[in-house]
Amino acid sequence: MADTAQAPAAQAVATVPVVEAAGITKRFGATVALRDAKIAIDPGESHALVGRNGAGKSTLVSVLTGIQQPDTGTLSFSGKPAPAFGDTDAWRSRVACVYQRSTVIGGLTVAENLFLNRQSEGGFRPIRWKALRARAEALLAEYGVDVSPTARIADLTVEQRQFVEIARALSFGARFIILDEPTAKLDARGIERLFTKLRGLQEQGVAFLFISHHLQEVYELCTRVTVYRDARHILTAPVEGLGHDALVEAMTGESSAADPVAAAAASRPRTVGSQPVLEVRGLTLPGVYTDLSLTVQAGEVVGLAGATASGNVQLGETVAGLHRPRAGQLAVRGRTVRLGDIPAALAAGIGFVPEDRHLQGLVPERSVAENATLTVTDQLGPFGTVLPSRTRDFARRMIEDLDIKTPDAATPVSALSGGNQQKVVVARALATEPELVVAIRPTNGVDIKSKEFLLGRFRRHAEQGRAALIVSDELDDLRTCDRVVTMFHGRIAAEYPAGWTDEQLVAAMEGIAGTGHPTQPRPTDLTDTTETEHERDTKGPRHGGHH
Amino acid sequence: NRGSTTASGSSAVAGKPAIGIDLPRADSDFWNSYAQYLRGDISSQGLNTLPISSSQNDITKLVANVQVFENTGAKAIVMAPQDTGAIASTLDQLAAKHIPVVSVDTRPDKGKVYMVVRADNRAYGTKACQFLGQQLHGKGKVAEFEGDLTSVNGRDRSEAFADCMKQNFPNIQVFPLTTNWDGAVASSKLQTLLAQNPDLNGIYMQAGGVFLQPTLALLQQKGLLKPAGTPGHITIISNDGIPQEFDAIRKGEIDATVSQPADLYAKYALFYAEAAAEGKTFQPGPTDHGSTIIQLPNGLEDQLPAPLVTKANVDDKSLWGNSVSN
């Protein structure tokens, strides 16, 4: 492998793709995940793979990394046929990968996860932990992630975990690396750090397959792009010269409407009702946020922006009843809501889209219908009964309403692609027709069309005289909002009416906004003890009950 | 902490040698009666005993308890090893330490014992066979509730019963049913058997304490519980001699039982233990209490009488089942 780095060798293999897959077909029972799909990636190129949810991207990844065996098709690395299925070591020597699903082990330390199955040369060679920890520390430093190698993954934030995943994948020294939606779990600052690292590797001639639903990232990083649609290969073309709209059209198969911003702006009603839907007064959750007040008017879509440790997510969760704050009160349509009581919050008319759909959002084995109606089981029949017919009809309505791509209402939700799973979670939240819907990173891992759709859906919800609170750090999400409130270190940093610039908002999230915050520690900076506090305190409610 | 009190109490009991006693299990009628007799005799004879332990039918617990007796200065040990094989090495250890052992109810396969106090389980089986054979005039169908295949006593009874039947009553068809000493299992298997052979006319249950009530309940439901003497009556002989069986005999629900003398077990276990501690010795031959001592390869055995109890002698006061204190 190493010799391919040298110029002459590189010349020799230049024409031979590092990976070439052709005629790949993969079925999962009913669903065809890949139909006669192909892809070819040249040495040293950064190749983007885009497509709507369920297009088959991740499936291709699992085929390229030897996790799943294709039903048909040929696969070769640098001209040589792919290793036998199951010969994991051989696969890993050819391709490293950051999977869409987390592959770190919560019980183990950061150091061990980084070097999992490579802690020592041989299976029976003793592990030298000190050295290992040192290597881990060095490796993490490259990403500016300040986590102790001795910390347990379970105690890390989502973003820190993602960086451990990335660091591990990139540390194999492979000449070909796959990243399946690596930025989905990162905030702006984190994405920056990732890209600097990737560019470094690009210069060393490492080839990438980069999957993302953020097209600007594609333009930023990649030279060529391949588009999949409905499990088929649609096109492969150089990125420059391929316009945003053309790309979206290729992905969706329909000429794309105006971009989400415009769409949202156009549909934005000038008449924001004057009676408040949500009133938050002086909420305090020790170590997370202090004395927060916030009001959301009827017809309003409010964005609650903030970096990882800003406490915006916990505030959203508190409104939904997940945490019981120490002080403050919360009223919906003027009626105060019992704090820290999820059922009470629901009853008061608060719908909730949790941050992590796998941990908090879905019952994987259960059907789409049941997941979508989980919050309204009291409306599906008399005397506490749940009538199958009503359940089905209700579910069918939600499936149409949010155009969820599923074979049937009875399909277990685990068989849906990421984006469609997210839609089911949103369906669950909207099912109660809540006065206020609290959505945390609602477009996480959702394709561009669905993203437009979901944001538009929240907008429509607001226009029916209700309101939406969108907790996120993704600018796309926030653009659709009438107002954006930014938080920093558990306090409200600034507030922007529509029409803010990206710079303004990013700055505010980083704590550089006018509001007096002298220091601006990196969001993932764990050396700040107060933030360490956040991490542990907020884990409890959010990840408790998941074992 | 009863440990120390017993110890101090014992010093009051003018220097009598300390006896360690282990009960095999706490969840059976028979062994609880045995335990009660033990306590009675201990207090009445003012014996010096270490705290009584229970090994919950687990040989490893028994060995652990015996080890404690060793370390707390037992001069003799009374035990009832339900597993007669696995006690071997422990007996050797005790022999090495010159601590005599009285084994109640079971006869260790190996290892030295001072005295085995038990009624002959093979005799149980034979007596039951004889009784049934005569009652059924040598022909018919008999169900046999065997205990646990891993239990020595159960096996002795089964074998003796089978041998006797084969020799003396070839025309009686025996259906052996393993039950692991579980009344529910016995009941369900009997129910199945009755469906298969409605003309069943005899039952031998190897442990009345376990099988009596479930069997009676089943026959009751099936309307097969006819008093002795009336046509269609199923002849039942049980084993143990617990009061419930006597009641059943009086009511004519069952015909007989073999009384396994819990009182004598307790009495002579203590008697021999004390004798052993004081260094007395015994010879094979008849004893003063209507039993005979026989020689074993690894010690002596006092084979206590196990009378057959029928309507005729069911009210005999000398039967322990009639004098048991509850």
Next chain:
Amino acid sequence: MAAITEPGLASEAAPAAASVPRRSLNLARYRDLSLVPVLLVLALIGFIVSPAFLTSANLLGVAQQSTELSLLVLGEALILVVGKMDLSLESTIGVAPVIAMWLVLPSHGGRFQGLGALPTWTAIPVCLLVGALIGAVNGFLILKLRLNGFIVTLGALTMLRGLQVAISQGQSIVEVPNSFLYLGETSWLGAPAAVWICLVLFAVGGAALAWLRHGRALYAIGGNAEAARTAGIRVDRITWTVLIIGSVLAAFAGVLYTGHYGSVSADQGSGWIFQVFAATVIGGVSLNGGKGTLFGALTGVLTLQLVVNVMTLAGVPPLWNQFLNGLIIIVALIISRYASGEKQE
């Protein structure tokens, strides 16, 4: 999975979505019938080995023998679906009746000394109450103290059995209140009362799981407790309730047992928990929670009981009895696994 799709959904879905493969749908429908083939095979063997097998007497006998076990299985199935475990059921079936009798039976006369603290008619209610109490305590230890459920209930298993021995002084109680005996002895419409009662309880339970809001919640909680919580389901409260119901069912099984066998033996139910789990799991209920139906669990019980019945009829040599028993469990497991086409765990 079909074990957990809404009733009717799978069937009616077929026309609705052509995209849905027939195969998975069929599996869907068969999932909780996966033991039926096993039952048929057993029935066939039974029929071959003895004409007595197909007599109503025999089959009713099997049914009656299944009652107590099936109630434990019913309770355990509910508990497993909600994602917990309770081993102590096998002791509850014994200790609950004993405590009840200890409280109601007179303190003198009769071999077993009760307290006579309560009138005799209260025997059954008290018994059930004791069951509820046991379930509540287990729930407290598991849900509030967050102790490991498996091992807590394992401790409870030993402790409750010990309590029974201590109270009954290791003796079986023979003079039992008539209310107990009644249930064991009467038959309605030619079948033992206990059988009818069990059928009704299973029907009610099955209906609740399929059509009741709180019933459905069990699957949600078992499938992903955190997701259920964020959906506004009172996870702890419902789980706790289920644990209590399970123990009450076990206590009621104790009532039937006592009536059936006419006495409370000191080791009533001991060692049953293995059978309970075997029946529940070969019946298609997942140990990881969120999967399975009561109907499946019921077929599990019947399978185990039929095995014993057939082996007795066939007159299997006692020495090989236990071996065959274990072998058949495994074979049944394999058959049901392939009949349902689903990987377990």
Next chain:
Amino acid sequence: MAAITEPGLASEAAPAAASVPRRSLNLARYRDLSLVPVLLVLALIGFIVSPAFLTSANLLGVAQQSTELSLLVLGEALILVVGKMDLSLESTIGVAPVIAMWLVLPSHGGRFQGLGALPTWTAIPVCLLVGALIGAVNGFLILKLRLNGFIVTLGALTMLRGLQVAISQGQSIVEVPNSFLYLGETSWLGAPAAVWICLVLFAVGGAALAWLRHGRALYAIGGNAEAARTAGIRVDRITWTVLIIGSVLAAFAGVLYTGHYGSVSADQGSGWIFQVFAATVIGGVSLNGGKGTLFGALTGVLTLQLVVNVMTLAGVPPLWNQFLNGLIIIVALIISRYASGEKQE
């Protein structure tokens, strides 16, 4: 949790990373010591109730009585860490020696008829081989046929016990090969050989789990098998190996048991599995896999054994024996849960 962080970590980490919260670090250090307080309390009680407690004779006795159980616990701990379960260990400890003797003992003379198929010296190797075979079969059923491990091994438990009964005809085998007896009888440096052997095995196992890649793989697999697979760990192969090792350890426990008690009894080890799980789990090994240490498991065994020892010394009335036993398990569980400050489940 320290249970699975690297050795020495706790101590070194403190300076290394100020960023890691001190609290979790202390937990880390205490996690597998969480039973030590319990042991101390027991020792104290023992010391109070009887002077005989602190004698070397008594303590060595406890140690020796722990040996067989501790080997089963060692095996079960490994299997639990890798995320599986094996109930059949309690039968393997009995059936493996029996089969071995059946093969080596002469076919006539002696109460137990063997086949005399193999020379006597092969007794122990054959016994271990049988163990390996059992583990391999379990592995096949669980990993290849994808059957539910809990229930497969439950079936195996019954089946193997039945096999033992069938072969030994329910009798205990008294004339055992000397190689078996030797291990049970000899002592080295004043302590029984069995004790030394167990200590060594635990030390080896603990070291492997702490310092070997294959050892660490167990935690990875138990923690998240999918992730482990993507990391290139041969999940099935390693799991299978662990299952085999577990059964071999059980077979070896059978050898020690036979030597210790001078015979193979037909119900050798039956009912032990509860104790095995109790010891393992109160020792801090998680039933969900990926957590726990062998040292913790060992403290679990000692706790259970000390309880029996102390209760006997204290002369607990036999009727309350079992009750206390269960109660103490639960109390120990509570203490260790709060000592480690971790939610179980």
